[in-house]
Amino acid sequence: MDFTLNDEQKLMIETARKVGEAFGPDYWREKDANKSFPTECWQAVCDAGLSGAMLPEDLGGAGLGMVEVALIIEELCAAGAGATLAQVFMLNPIFGGVSVAKYGTDQMKSEWLPKMCSGEMQFCMALTEPDAGSNSLEMRATAVAEADGWRLNGQKIWITGVPQSHKMLVGARTTPIDKATKKTLGISLFMIDTDREGVSHTPIDKLGTNTLPSSQVFFDNVHVRSDELIGDVDKGWYQLLDVLNTERIVTTAGLIGAGRLAVRLGVDYAKERRVFGQTPIGAYQSIQFPLAQHWAELEAAKLLNLKAASLFDRGLHFGSESNAAKLLASQAASAVAERSMQVMGGMGFSKEMHVERLWRDARLFRFAPVSEEMILNYIATVNLDLPRSY
Missing domain, CATH: 1.10.540.10 (Acyl-CoA dehydrogenase/oxidase, N-terminal domain)
Structure with missing residues (x-):
C-alpha cells in the first residue's frame, strides 16, 4: 500500500x-x-x-x-x-x-x-426525527402520492444549515411501514426548495457548533413535484446509506483536523509557559505523554479513514472502516481538546486561547452523525458476527 x-x-x-x-x-x-x-x-x-x-x-x-x-x-x-x-x-x-x-x-x-x-x-438534509433518532427506518414523516407528485407532512429535528440552504434533501415514508414488504422499503428521498410553502423551521439553542444553526423543521401539507424525487420511489433507504456512509468519512476528516489544531495549540503553549523556574512546562512528561498519546490516536484514525475513502473510490464496501475511523477520531479529538485546555490551566478556559471552542464543537461528534454506541453495535454484529441486541 x-x-x-x-x-x-x-x-x-x-x-x-x-x-x-x-x-x-x-x-x-x-x-x-x-x-x-x-x-x-x-x-x-x-x-x-x-x-x-x-x-x-x-x-x-x-x-x-x-x-x-x-x-x-x-x-x-x-x-x-x-x-x-x-x-x-x-x-x-x-x-x-x-x-x-x-x-x-x-x-x-x-x-x-x-x-x-x-x-x-x-443544501441541507432533513432526516432525523424526534421519535426515531438513529433508527431512521421508524421515520413518521409521510409523502402521500397525488396526481402531480406528493403531499409531505411531518417533523424533523437537529437539521443543520437550514436558513442558509436553497435545497433540502428530505426522507419520508411513501409506503406505511405496516404495508411495506420489508422495513427497508417504503422510504423515498426528495430534493425540495427550503422556502417552499408549508415548510417552517425554528432554531435550537445549543452548546457548540454555533457557526452552523440547528433547527426543528415542520412540513405542513407541502406539495412535492414529481420531478423532485431523488432515485426510486420506496428505495430511498439504500440510496440514503450511500450518503450517510460518505458523511462518516467527511466527519472523521474534520475531527482529525480539529485534533491536529488542538495538539498544536497545546504544544505551542507548553513550549512558552514557564512555572517554578525557567523550565517550559512542555519538558515535563506529565504534559508530553498525553499529547503524544492523542497524536498517535489521531494518526491511526487518519489512516483508517483514508482506507475507507480509498475503498469508496474503488467501489468497495467501506462501512466498517468509515465507522471505526469515526469512532476513534471523535474520541481522540474530544480528548485532546480537553487535554490542551488542561495544559493551559485557567487560560484554557478563556475564549482567547480557542481550545474551549474546539472542545465544545468536538463533543457533538461523540454522538453525531452516528453515536459511539451504534458504531459499536455495527462492529459487534458485522465484524465480530455477534447477535443483534436491538
Missing part, C-alpha cells in the same frame, strides 16, 4: 492550507461568538475549486476522489476552523453533491451541481 502523495494531491493540500490559514482561529472565534455562518470562508473554499473536488469536471468539479476530499477537509480544519467546517462539506458536496450526482436526473445534475461548486447554491 503506497502512502506517497502525488503532485496533484500535494498541490491540493497546499491550496487547502492557504485557504484555511486565511480564515484562522480568530475568524472562527468571532463567527462562533456571533453565531453566524462562515459565508466568506465557504465562498473562498468554492473559489479555490475545493468544494467540488469529487464531482465530474463537466459539472464544475475537479474529478478527484474521496481520498482527496478527506485530505482537503483535514487541512482546512487544522488551519483554524476545527470540526465545524467539515459540516459545511456534509451539507453541500455530500447531502447535495453525492445524492444528486448518484441519483438525480440529468437536469438536476446540470442545473444544481455547478452552482454547488461555485457557492451559489447550498
Whole structure:
C-alpha cells in the first residue's frame, strides 16, 4: 500500500492550507461568538475549486476522489476552523453533491451541481426525527402520492444549515411501514426548495457548533413535484446509506483536523509557559505523554479513514472502516481538546486561547452523525458476527 502523495494531491493540500490559514482561529472565534455562518470562508473554499473536488469536471468539479476530499477537509480544519467546517462539506458536496450526482436526473445534475461548486447554491438534509433518532427506518414523516407528485407532512429535528440552504434533501415514508414488504422499503428521498410553502423551521439553542444553526423543521401539507424525487420511489433507504456512509468519512476528516489544531495549540503553549523556574512546562512528561498519546490516536484514525475513502473510490464496501475511523477520531479529538485546555490551566478556559471552542464543537461528534454506541453495535454484529441486541 503506497502512502506517497502525488503532485496533484500535494498541490491540493497546499491550496487547502492557504485557504484555511486565511480564515484562522480568530475568524472562527468571532463567527462562533456571533453565531453566524462562515459565508466568506465557504465562498473562498468554492473559489479555490475545493468544494467540488469529487464531482465530474463537466459539472464544475475537479474529478478527484474521496481520498482527496478527506485530505482537503483535514487541512482546512487544522488551519483554524476545527470540526465545524467539515459540516459545511456534509451539507453541500455530500447531502447535495453525492445524492444528486448518484441519483438525480440529468437536469438536476446540470442545473444544481455547478452552482454547488461555485457557492451559489447550498443544501441541507432533513432526516432525523424526534421519535426515531438513529433508527431512521421508524421515520413518521409521510409523502402521500397525488396526481402531480406528493403531499409531505411531518417533523424533523437537529437539521443543520437550514436558513442558509436553497435545497433540502428530505426522507419520508411513501409506503406505511405496516404495508411495506420489508422495513427497508417504503422510504423515498426528495430534493425540495427550503422556502417552499408549508415548510417552517425554528432554531435550537445549543452548546457548540454555533457557526452552523440547528433547527426543528415542520412540513405542513407541502406539495412535492414529481420531478423532485431523488432515485426510486420506496428505495430511498439504500440510496440514503450511500450518503450517510460518505458523511462518516467527511466527519472523521474534520475531527482529525480539529485534533491536529488542538495538539498544536497545546504544544505551542507548553513550549512558552514557564512555572517554578525557567523550565517550559512542555519538558515535563506529565504534559508530553498525553499529547503524544492523542497524536498517535489521531494518526491511526487518519489512516483508517483514508482506507475507507480509498475503498469508496474503488467501489468497495467501506462501512466498517468509515465507522471505526469515526469512532476513534471523535474520541481522540474530544480528548485532546480537553487535554490542551488542561495544559493551559485557567487560560484554557478563556475564549482567547480557542481550545474551549474546539472542545465544545468536538463533543457533538461523540454522538453525531452516528453515536459511539451504534458504531459499536455495527462492529459487534458485522465484524465480530455477534447477535443483534436491538
